[in-house]
Amino acid sequence: MELINKIKTKQAKLGIIGLGYVGLPLVIEFCRAGFQVYGFDIDEKKVNLLSQGKSYIKHIDSSTISEILPGFHPTTDFSKLSETDSIIICVPTPLNKYREPDLTYVFNTGQTIARYMKRGQLIVLESTTYPGTTDEDLRKILETSGLKAGVDFYLAYSPEREDPGNKEFSTSKLPKVVGGFTPQCLEVAKTLYEQIVVKTVPVSSTKVAEATKLLENIYRAVNIALVNELKILFDRMGIDIWEVIEAAKTKPFGFQPFYPGPGLGGHCIPIDPFYLTWKAREYDFHTRFIELAGEINTYITYYVLEKIIQALNDRGISIKGAKILILGVAYKKDVDDTRESPALKLMELLEKKGASVDYNDPYIPELLETRRYKFSKKSIDLKQDNLSVYDCVVIITDHSAYDPDFIVKNSKLIIDTRNLIKSRAYPNVVRA
Structure with missing residues (x-):
């Protein structure tokens, strides 16, 4: 040819x-x-x-x-x-x-x-x-x-x-x-x-190729939903999900680690599974696993919100009027991509509750208006004086540039959704 x-x-x-x-x-x-x-x-x-x-x-x-x-x-x-x-x-x-x-x-x-x-x-x-x-x-x-x-x-x-x-x-x-x-x-x-x-x-066929991509991302979405659900349960039971995963992944066969977080981000995992869900209706089929995973992964951002509100209440601070700093608005570490980032949804939810919200992200100097969100914010400098003025610092993206010791030392309260702070000895750190 x-x-x-x-x-x-x-x-x-x-x-x-x-x-x-x-x-x-x-x-x-x-x-x-x-x-x-x-x-x-x-x-x-x-x-x-x-x-x-x-x-x-x-x-x-x-x-x-x-x-x-x-x-x-x-x-x-x-x-x-x-x-x-x-x-x-x-x-x-x-x-x-x-x-x-x-x-x-x-x-x-x-x-x-x-x-x-x-x-x-x-x-x-x-x-x-x-x-x-x-x-x-x-x-x-x-x-x-x-x-x-x-x-x-x-x-x-x-x-x-x-x-x-x-x-x-x-x-x-x-x-x-x-x-x-x-x-x-x-x-x-x-x-x-x-x-x-x-x-x-x-x-x-092209259909097999199209389905292959969907399977890859549905697999990830379902497994992330599983560990997100277990995170909520284990939290109530007083069990550290991160310690459980570290122990489980020592098994050399039959287990692949997936990690919980504040919600799904990026263009693929939060979106792709629902392309198949929509197409399945044409065949009178209900994709229950996909839709359940979507519900859990959507809810997890609201769970983080509840943990923030609870942690502030425990310290006598109302969410209304609270000063909150989001660390990381990229959907994953060390990239400058905010597509479908759970940080954006959480910021919107916090502001609806009356909180004053700022953010820091070393890769995203400015947040501009998108089709879904109407933000107009600039990344604040991550300095000692800046951190100390916030009632709560929420770690959404575990960028390599973030120094856990510096953050712990200079923050009043930290909500860690990514296990950035490995030590469990700090009283001002709450896992979410």
Whole structure:
């Protein structure tokens, strides 16, 4: 096949739509492999920064962007899609306010591609979604171009497996699951990814590939819900969940540790399971495990709120008017990503209760208004004088930059949701 030969000889030009936490690492790997890559995004500010060799993502150095610029062409001009041989879609797939899939970005992107498609192109979707999106919904949109999938162009799905900030498993070191609309589609997509990843994992269809991604994240969501529920129970029983997990994980088989927290964050685990829940209704099926896990993981943020209120009451302080400092608003340690962060929900709940809330995060200097939250706050400096003025300090993200001894020594009351403070000897530390 002509496209396979162009891919193997690095003559194929690639287009990657969406230059975020998934798309940008892909751009980097393909450029390093010797490809010319067009990076498409609707955010002009983002494109301008990248064009200047500057990164806007903490764990990706600007030097890396400068290094790949000879082969990287960031743009907001989607007409250049017609100049590419392969297009990879890496756009958001959020939930709407009813916890239903919002595929607006994927479908709009499909409509844009359809305007500029040409015969022989490969189109790959990487955005997480329900089984059937690629070969049913997206295919129909792309075929409005007059071209037919599997005949005039190749269509495939390959789920992203990015873990921002993970230095051990970068994009190139992760096995890549690939499913094609036809065997020929699979072969072309597999060939493309073989140029940049350690291993490809071909599966029988795009639906299997889509379901694989959902299983990975549902597995994590259910197990995190389990330890979150046990945390609540063990707290009532006077048992330390963290000590229990440390002891249990010494078993060399049959156990994998998962850890409790203040709620789920990131784009994947809080969202992806509900794509399958929604799709299951089409088959008269009720996904009880998924929905129960969702209930527990949503409730856990309210549990943290209750622990804060109780701890303040024990010290004769009302939540109304209390000064509270949130440590860490990123959804996980050592990243600058606030997507679905439980810190944002907790801040909203605390302010509704009448508390005065500030935050510190070494990676997020400013919180701006989003679709869901209306914050306008700046990270305060983490100094001795600053810490001591707060009635309560709540640890939501266990950034490596946080010094547990400094925090304990200078805070009146600490609610620790991440086991940042290992010693159980401090009377001013409450586990939540």
